[in-house]
Amino acid sequence: MIKEPTYIQLQTKNLSVGYTTSGKKIPIVDNIHIDIHKPTFVAILGKNGAGKSTLLRTLAQLQPALSGTIHINQKIVKNSSNDEAKLISVVLTEVEKGHQFNVYEMVAFGRSVYTNWIDQLTVQDKMMIENAMKWTGIQHLRHQKVAELSDGQRQKVLVARALAQDTPIILLDEPTVHLDVHHAMEMFHLFRKWVDEHQKILILTTHEIGLATQLSDEIWIIDQGKILQEPTVKILENNTIDQFFNTELIHFNKMIHTFEYIKTK
Amino acid sequence: MLVLIITWLINISIGSISIPLKEVFKFLTGQHLENETWHTILIQLRFPKSLTLILVGVGLSISGLLMQTLFRNVMAGPSVLGISSGAGLGVALLLMGSGWLGWEKMEQAFGQISIVMSAVIGATLVLLLILLLSLKLKNNLSILIIGLMLSALTAALISVLSVFSTAQKLQEYLFWGFGNVSNLGFDAILFLFVLITLLSIWIIKFLKPLNLLLLGENMAQSMGVRLAFTKNSLLIIVGIIVGVITAYVGPIAFVGLAVPHIARMLFKTSDHKVLFPAVILLGALMMLVCDSIAQIGINGQVIPINAVTSLLGAPIVIYLIFKQKNYQI
Structure with a gap:
């Protein structure tokens, strides 16, 4: 029997993220169940203000979770420390x-x-x-x-x-936002290689939907307080991108991983 | 270092009676001078004063560096956060308010110590207030503005106090406010030395977090810096240093603000491992130079040291900010 190599695990239980304003909790995304136990490249997608960064910052311990827990290797992560910064x-x-x-x-x-x-x-x-x-x-x-x-x-x-x-886990908040197309592609390629060669868990938020569908393992879409977590293959199969991001003007062409205008007669 | 030693010698040699450098050197190597008057002046006045100057310069400059990094603001300094003013209010309450507050007996009984105590208490109270507010307000700029407001508030309170005080008391307070570095006995100097040395050793532990803090609090936190602990520890260090120094020698303006800038300009770095020792040397140097200028004075009249530090420090800061377009800590 071949023994599975042991990788780092990242899990959340009933995680709810958002802000606390004058004592009142304002949740942005509820019911987040994360369960990653092998090297994975995750892209978090969502429209502006959907709560992508809030989720990422909560995972990074930069802001407190409203409820629920974050676990690394089965251990609850509470606040940032030097040990946590090694993870x-x-x-x-x-x-x-x-x-x-x-x-x-x-x-x-x-x-x-x-x-x-x-x-x-x-x-x-x-x-x-x-x-x-x-x-x-x-x-x-x-x-x-x-x-x-x-x-x-x-x-x-x-x-x-x-x-x-x-670190075994690396979280990036819109890491390609200031890069031109060419460099953004290069950067995504680098992330892919980093995950594969160094067995890392890499989670990023991005608006580069086309690059995400081409290179990521999993896509999480945050929309109206809910999160949908699927393998990228399945997202493409089910045309999920179109469900969340299409308008009357554009749709997502999964063959070329690009949005295009809907041709009107 | 060499420059510092030479400046130190020069500083000791000048004053209303100037003593040749050769004699100063002889004195410092432990020899007894033939000229008794010179010997007395050196041992009772010049030597302790020069040590005070060095300690005050070092202490204030360290505080300035820490505050500028903590608040990531080029304009932060011991006098800006209202800590010096807090100390001033403490002293004003003691000197001018003791009459109608019924503290006169206490003031008479303790003398110098009561001034030190009241300044430390005043500084610490302002610092505690700032600490409490900084828990509520995460924004460093707001804290700075509150510091400025506290300065204004204490200044106003001092004005009110002065109305009720006698002319003699008012004068006493005003002289304290000019800054005086030549009144410290050896025990006070030893206390300052031990205090600043111990706190400096404590600061060395924070040199790494201080560098990370320059990248922003989020970034520092994500790299394992214990934010609250680090910030509070450093603020307490600043409060103690500024409070004690202000108590002993009065509010000395601009040294804490200007010296870290000069260090950054000279060494072209933000690395606290370089800046911290640099600021210690330059702080001592700055105070010695300022005092030497004060001693030379105008037409033989000695100028208050606080006026010299402001006259030198303010233009230096303005120059630095104009010289570098994108000024960086």
């Missing part, structure tokens, strides 16, 4: 630019979870940093200040930082 890395859209760190220093911050109190980089740390910069193709930028980069370049640096953190 989950996060890429957010917004980043402070009010500092003078260069690209190398920024990517190196990914290793700070593992370094000693004075933040000394070991040979292995340096290797991981170089590797992360190579993967994202930002080696030539290493001495540039992060604040002076273009939005797209900065986004790559942030992804590189998360790759350097080398």
